[in-house]
């Protein structure tokens with residue numbers, strides 16, 4: 001009996017996950033399951049270029065980035081063998097929905113929990129013509145059965161799939177690299193999450209007790225993983241840094257990196273509390289160049305909103321105290337917000353932005369739309385009813401270039417905000433990202449906040465009313481209107497013929513009209529600062545971005561009457577939430593920009609950056625790399 005597993009990776013088309021699900025299932029069936037099952041394992045589908053092949057059983061693992069592709073593969077598999085039995089699993093399958101088989105029309109059964117034991121038992125029964133209607137499975141022939149979960153695995157007994165399937169995985173790794181793509185590996189040290197954030201479906205295992213993989217097996221997996229030459233290891237635990245051994249694991253990864261040069265980077269999702277250990281993990285990885293930033297997921301700062309999304313799980317005071325520690329570690333901190341939370345309003349959204357800026361998140365603040373994942377609490381009818389949620393479906397990607405768009409359903413209205421409010425909130429995010437985060441007004445806003453107690457909210461509300469800004473925002477507003485009304489539209493707007501994010505459009509348009517913006521800003525600042533300091537603040541701001549002269553060259557030196565370089569360095573290194581009320585020191589200063597760079601990286605040839613198209617194409621990056629857009633240090 002030929003068995004084919006499909007787990008294609010899609011969204012980040014340059015990064016491909018090794019087929020962990022396939023390896024888990026094979027390892028469990030052959031080492032843990034106590035009955036003989038006669039199957040021939042075909043090479044799994046893990047690259048987008050892989051095609052369906054003849055098989056008797058087809059298993060698909062579905063998530064946001066591959067479920068559409070899996071449906072297409074399923075159709076093709078059925079063409080090759082109409083009798084092929086198809087089982088779909090993974091978080092993207094809405095197994096509680098009575099109409100699930102309308103969407104998954106060629107699928108014969110669904111697996112709605114971790115697959116190792118359930119599918120092993122299913123395959124045994126399938127090959128022996130026994131009853132297939134077991135716990136953990138819904139058959140198309142019995143779609144209305146009472147859902148019953150099978151007993152969860154004791155992960156302590158499991159073997160390392162990275163060791164057991166090593167030779168095959170090595171072949172797959174080489175295949176991925178031969179396509180000049182990055183190899184990504186999912187390292188799992190535990191399963192489950194005690195929380196139930198409403199937007200999350202963490203492996204359909206939220207609100208559950210954490211089960212640990214045996215420590216020796218994790219260390220063994222790290223050994224074998226490093227031999228696979230992965231570019232990235234993603235630790236897929238829900239709350240990494242909850243256990244003491246988590247620090248030992250990352251130390252082992254660092255050791256392997258020193259020995260083999262792999263991996264290049266590590267991603268993990270830090271525990272919501274217990275930040276001390278999380279920070280220690282970050283520090284170990286940062287010191288060896290395996291991470292470049294820490295993402296701090298606030299999602300919002302308003303109590304009612306956080307309650308609505310079941311995210312009031314962090315003890316606020318303790319969290320802030322521990323965040324100070326993260327800051328002191330010296331790693332760039334990136335704040336993270338979600339747009340579309342029930343309970344949000346325009347005012348609350350502006351305040352959330354202001355809060356994060358006051359805390360000191362000036363390098364980057366990322367925003368995600370609220371995607372309704374099929375098995376998340378937010379997708380359940382009672383949640384939708386309670387918060388009067390309306391959604392729309394759009395093609396989505398985090399950046400335009402080299403990405404596949406995937407269909408996603410996102411919240412655009414709730415009891416507390418209308419679709420018009422939603423548009424305004426989108427605009428506010430793009431505006432602050434395009435102006436503050438990308439440094440057009442970062443330093444001015446910081447001086448106003450620290451020195452004159454003008455909140456970031458007040459400043460950006462005022463700034464948004466500038467005449468020049470209004471002309472820049474007009475096309476974005478029009479685009480947002482289209483985006484809301486046209487189901488085929490995407491949230492990218494063209495700047496000089498090329499699709500960019502809204503915030504990049506705003507940033508580039510500001511560069512185009514920089515003189516008018518700073519002229520208006522100068523008038524505004526006179527209310528607060530003396531004329532000389534105003535001129536200095538504008539000069540400093542102008543030169544802290546890649547400000548091109550008419551001939552396309554970048555400014556290479558400038559003069560100040562105040563020591564603003566020292567002043568802003570002080571502000572940027574203040575611990576979170578600390579306000580600095582001292583005036584900038586008057587001191588004649590000449591700044592020579594000799595060390596042009598993008599954050600900590602220097603791979604850009606600045607001589608070739610001589611127009612806005614170059615800035616758009618080579619300097620601006622995906623949002624998660626925005627902290628690298630600093631022009632000079």
Ligand code: SF4
Pocket residue numbers: 193194195196197200201202206207238239272
């Ligand atoms: S977002 Fe994180 S903490 Fe919240 S339920 Fe999901 S995995 Fe758990």
